[in-house]
Amino acid sequence: MRILEQTPAKYDHGMRILTLGRIDRVKREIVSAWVESGHDVLEVGCGTGSLAAMMIRCGAHVTGIDISAKMLATARKNAPEAEFIHMTATEIGKLGADRFDRIVATLSLSELSEDELDFVIRISFVLLKAGGKLVVADEVPPSGWWKRFLACLIRWPLAALAFLLTQSTTHALKMFDGLVEHAGFRIVYRRVYLFGTLALIVAEKA
């Protein structure tokens, strides 16, 4: 039951509240460190297209997919040069093998169920060119019980506030590292933010 309707206009604000503004910094870091001019980039769950617009500005060719038609309409306005397709993350196989230099996903893979996540990671491996990278920024459960406890304390009020104001929320990405390595990727970079609750993980197709 959808209590309140989630709107694209509010979504970005919600994510800013939930990550205490850190998500914008993570997005900037993705663009400056991991995306280069001329790259073919697939963004899974592009949302309002804010990251797509940043990547376009840096000279990349961006294809964005999202499950929500409303979000895509906003994304098309925010990043008119990018190509946006309405499909689920599990349908990206249709886009063709060995095509992309980067597959980027921010706060979207955690929306998937376990089976879906495994499937999407395996398909991503097929879609990437050799040496291509999967760049994922998402919520993760922090390591260590006291950190988890601390994260809970911080997260609950933030999640309540974000939901009340913007009707959007996130989930934590679980078992990601194992699935990625099982699919054949090698994790080349990992950085955590916000007491280990937000992570930027880069995995390379060897």
Place this chain on the structure above:
Amino acid sequence: MLDILKDVWFLFGRLFPFPTKAGLRKVGNPNRQSPVLLTCNFELTVRKVVQALEHDHIDAWLLVAPTKGINVWCAAGGGHLTTDTIVSVLKTSGIENMVDHRQLILPQLSAAGVNVWALRERSGWKSLFGPVDIKYLAAYLDKNRGKYLSQREHRCVGFPLRDRFVMGVNLGFNSLLFLILPFLIVSIWINGLWWKSVPLIFLLSLFNSVLALWLPGRPGVQKGFSLGLLVSAVFVLISQTAWTMGQWETLGWTGWIVLLSTYLGYDMPSWSPLWRADVKELVLGMKRTHVEVVPIRCIGCGLCKIVCPANVFEQNPSTKKSAVVNMDACQACGACIENCPNNAIKNNFRAGVCSCPTCTVINSVKSLKRKTTQQKKGGKEPAAAKRFSEPPA
């Protein structure tokens, strides 16, 4: 032990999502020809489906779709069980390697969110809507499907005594949950109101739900009000004969009973599968949801009749075209609109908005706000009013 705790929770807290692991499950010993069924990942639903299948000795593949722990009907209405969800679970669960056929049986109530035509195009799976209740599945899987489809009780939601009892308990529990804070504040001034009201709310909720079919008046506030009068009459009779209660105190409690019962009655339709919350019409004078079949567009496939859980449609025996015959029963679930292959159903319905009182109030306020800002800007016709009066092109 854990199961008992869960059962107790499901008796009281059915409103709250309760997710279980999504993915493919085996029931019995399914083979490559066995039927493939789909359900949500609300734990109670999955458990009941498995029990029903085992009881009837049906070997089947059960796809548990990731619907965030929400039941089928609410998930379909609220955008968590959609064509996308099913396309995704068909691809990722590995079912395509386990069976030779491509036929999926969906719960009928998922029709509010799932478009079978789009599903077929995107996934290659032909899907059929199964019965409204899992207990009819054995009859459904029987070869005699043509005869089955004509049986109305397999297609329409009902509200038997058992369900009314469970929903009454839930109504009481949730009302208490939401009323705790205001009650605590009030009980600072009125001593004893809080603890005496707890059993009162539970009883009134239970009566409101169990007696819902027989109370006079329209479902909602009217039924709640008439129950309030009934209970307070009994209360006055007892308080004046058995107890020694002062006149003013009796009057106070009588008013309180009527007020509480009316409030609980107003919330009742959202707990029932039979009625819609009528706050929109009651508070804001908005138009009731209306659907109509455009005869020229109707191709006579009969899908609207199959997906409708309230028997709103009837097919013309000779032309096979559908027509609305029972608008009052409409639940505004949107299943017919979602699944009509030729956009033949004219409506003033906004998809993605459920009809529980909370949503209705919030959306009414939203549209009212929109209306006033529009008028301030000097626009001739408010956009919100237009949407409710005209069907989308």
